[in-house]
Amino acid sequence: MSMLASDTFAAVSLAHALLLSGALMAIGMAGFLSRRNLIVMFLCTELMFQAAIVAMVAFGRWYWDFSGQIFVIFILTVAAAEAALALALVVLLFRRRSTLDAEAWTELRE
């Protein structure tokens, strides 16, 4: 059974969904570029993933094509894998410098 009655379907405006996606993406970008803690930086990338998810689902609903949601599954997959690996790397980096500061790693400079 579907959760909601099938003859009325919730009509959320696509524009609002896209704006939500954009806002989340922007906020995530701002957070990524302004926080110096490595882990919080990765959290902000996850936030950007959320934005992408919202956008995909919104467009999928617009065309009533489930590929959008399928792709969200894969986004989840990749996000999980990436989180695992990124956190492993962060742990390694942390072990080297005993700090979570992203500014500790500035060897590639002029």
Add this chain to the structure above:
Amino acid sequence: MSLFGLSLPLLAQGTPAVPMSEVVIAPELWWAGLIMLLPLLSLVLCGLCAAFKVKSKLPAVITTVCLAGAFITSVFLFLNYTPPGDVVPLLDWINLSWGSGQFESFSANFSLYIDSLSLLWIMFVTGLATLITIYASEYMEPDLGKGYSRFFAGVSVFIFAMSALVLSDNLLMLYLGWEGVGFASYWLIGYYYKRPAAVAAAKKAFIVNRIGDLGLALAVYLIWTTFGTVQYDELMTVIQDGSYKTVYDGWTISVIPFLLMLAAFGKSAQLPLYVWLPDAMEGPTPVSALIHAATMVTAGIYLVARTYPLFMLEPVSLHVVAWVGGLTALLAATIGMAQYDIKRIMAYSTISQLGFMFLGLGVLSTYGAAYHVFTHAFFKAVLFLACGAIMHGFAGQLDLRKISGLRHIKGWRIVAWTMFVGAIALAGFPFTAGYFSKDAILAEAFVTQGPGFEILGWMAIVTAGMTAYYTFRVWFRVCAGPVQFEPGDELHGDDAHDNGGEFHPHAPRFAINSVLIIIAIGSVVAIVPYFMSNQADAQITGGWIADMVHDSTAVDGVPTHTAVVVGHADQAHDHGHPTLLGMDPHYAMYWISGTVGMVGLFLAAWLHLWRRSDADALRGWLRGHAFVSWLPRAMERKWYVDEVYIALIRLPLWILGHIFFAFDRFIIDGIFVDGVARIPRGVARWLQPLQSGAVQSHAVVMAGGIGLIILLMALFIQFGWFGGVL
């Protein structure tokens, strides 16, 4: 016909005395090339001596032998050439032709043009060169092992170039020789290259000569465009035929002689390009004698004589030549009267005598000019060589106030008396060679019609008087009177070793003495060619010299009014029979110039031999009175010509040079070169902070960049800017 509206005298329109079609090509005279090859060989061998650091007099021997060989060859050539002229092809050089017309080919080869004019020149050039080389073998002894080879190499180069100049068959080879003698002169003046004065003098000589060379180069171009050829034989043919181009209303015809004149004035040190010759006395004395008295400076006369028909096409040019020559003679004589350095006095005397020669050329007395060249070579050489001996012996002392009574000093008699022989010839004492050669010119000044030529003639007579005065001023001061001397600046110390500290003059030895004697004898014997002629029918007065000139391209300058008129080219001389003081000018001139010479000599004897104190008194009086003291001061200061040149030419150029230097340094280098170099550096420094190494700043740039691009695309599409990009 001419630019200045004067009609050509009938001279060039008559039957030519030397039909150029009679000039033969004589390859069997190929050995005449030895005249040029032997000095070249000497150059190479002297170069080898320098490379192997030869310390003996070997270079002198080599050069003497080679030059003697060249002289013998030239005498032999004289005895074997076929008048009126021979062209001896030696080497092919440039032969271009792009058509078959008159103006569609250009050829200039290493060929020799042997006619009497060139033979006259080459004989005395090589002869004097040989003698002076022998002199120099002793004179340059202090430089044995140091610059000895270099000196003789320079002399060899010079003779090579001079022979190329004199013997050439076309103007291009003459130009080659011209430049070559200029270079040799530069090299040899700057022989003592460690002295800044010598270096400056060498530069001055070369640069002033260059101005003349410009004239010569332009003249050669214009000659080719007007006449279609630069070879003498063809050139003379074209002139006589009249088949040259009178395009542009013939302005080139008028301009060519002036350009040639410019070249001649540069090389032969006339107004205004004479300033290099006095400074050239910084070179060793043999150089001064050979190059700047006898040979190189006569190259200008030779050029004018050789291209005389071109001058005849534009009579105004000859007037200019005469006036410039006359004025130069006067000016140089006044300067010479007020100098104290005997070599410098001789230099100004050379300039003055060259002025006489140009005057001769200008008044249509080419034979007079050539004869004067010939005699002047001898007596000026002897005078210079004697000055050199004095300099050599008195450790560089050249001031005539500091040496006196030379003829009484043991070992110096030959020097003193050979100098005397040269002096009386220069002064034009009656019945010396100089007397006759000068008269030939002076008389003609009154014969030939031209603007102000009479005034010019009287100016020349006054100059002759001045010449006698300053020449004997030198001789009486230096060689006569009480014995006293001071050493000069180049005291080496070895001259004083005999007397335990007191200076003892170093008397000349065999080489110097013998050469002085030979050349002095030569300057006496030089009278002979005036009277003797080797032609059976003596057509013309002036003897052998006149014959020599007559058979050459300078024919039009040979007067024919006293002897049997052979019927050509004499109308201008014949009509009117101008008189001087009621007598025939030639006859009158004998008396006038003789008198003037004696007056000058007497004055010199009064002031410098018998009553030297009167000379001091006179000087004091002149200096004391303001209305006249400027005159001796100006004369002593060479009429401030050098200063004028410095102010007018050198200073502006110096300023311009500095301006350009600043421009180059600050604008071209600063803005364009360094500025361009600074741009990448500046841009890099500006962008450098982007690479801070922190991943977030990289991310900002990356994300920001991508974002901006996409945003701009979206905006372009939304607002339709640029018609929507996509």
Add this chain to the structure above:
Amino acid sequence: MDAILPYIATLIAAVGLLLVLAARPGPARIGGGLIGLAGLAWLFVQAGSLPGGVEDTAADVLFLIFALVAIAAAVQMIVQQRPVYSALFFVLVVMSVCGALVMLEAFFMAFAMVIVYAGAILITYMFVLMLAQQASDGDHEGEIPSYDRIPRDPVSAVFVAVVFMAIVVAATFSGLSDLAPAADRQVRLDADVALLNVLPEQVRRDVLRSGVDVVLPDSMSGAVSTQDGKLIFTGVDSAGAAVTVLVPPPGNTSHVGWSLVAMFPASLEIAGVILLMAMFGAVVLARREVEHAEEALAKVTGRDDAEFSESKEDSE
């Protein structure tokens, strides 16, 4: 002129964001937050008049509430000084995004997100945060390190954020009219029909459950169709009369599941491989020894070097 208004709203929101980011906790931050919210609100209002705009106000309002919570939580996340708080706010973001997904009828995704993200990924982040916190110097315990307190160059961060938002705004406000028209009811019904036609067992079960007397054929394919906007199963009852049975439409999960398996099987397998690789990678990375980290660890945990390395040897 109207076209610029969204960008102005964006800029206002950006100013607010900048104030929030750059200012210390206090009235400035609150003011910034309000400004940002105002700007965004204006933006959303302008978006209402777009094609694909508001059709059902009630649903939209619910969506907007979730959106508001998400955005607020996101902003809080990026300005928190303690990373653990950031992570918790991120959980709140995930929850509200899930709510938004529910409003977008992606039920499966919503719950999958909660389970995977909030349940697994965020827990992992928490663990790592705990691990990393302990190695701060024993002297200043409890003090927040500077790299957490002070944001790094908020201006360029907000600039980039604005650029990205502007892209979305541009696309939304000018591009939506270029889209193909929205899927209407009929498309949904067709999709449902297509799905049910490949799920015969489900149709059989539904028909049976409905209790209507109908004879179920062996092959159920093609039996479902639409009528008056509802799904019906047309069959024959035991008496032979035509019977239509209302069939409930398949849920979102069925659709997603079928699309996933039928249309993207290879991608599914590859996703599995990716996860496997990630697991291997994480294990390998975490095992790596780092020398001086041992000393730091020993200092912090209060143990000797000798003791520590001894214990390590034991464990080897």
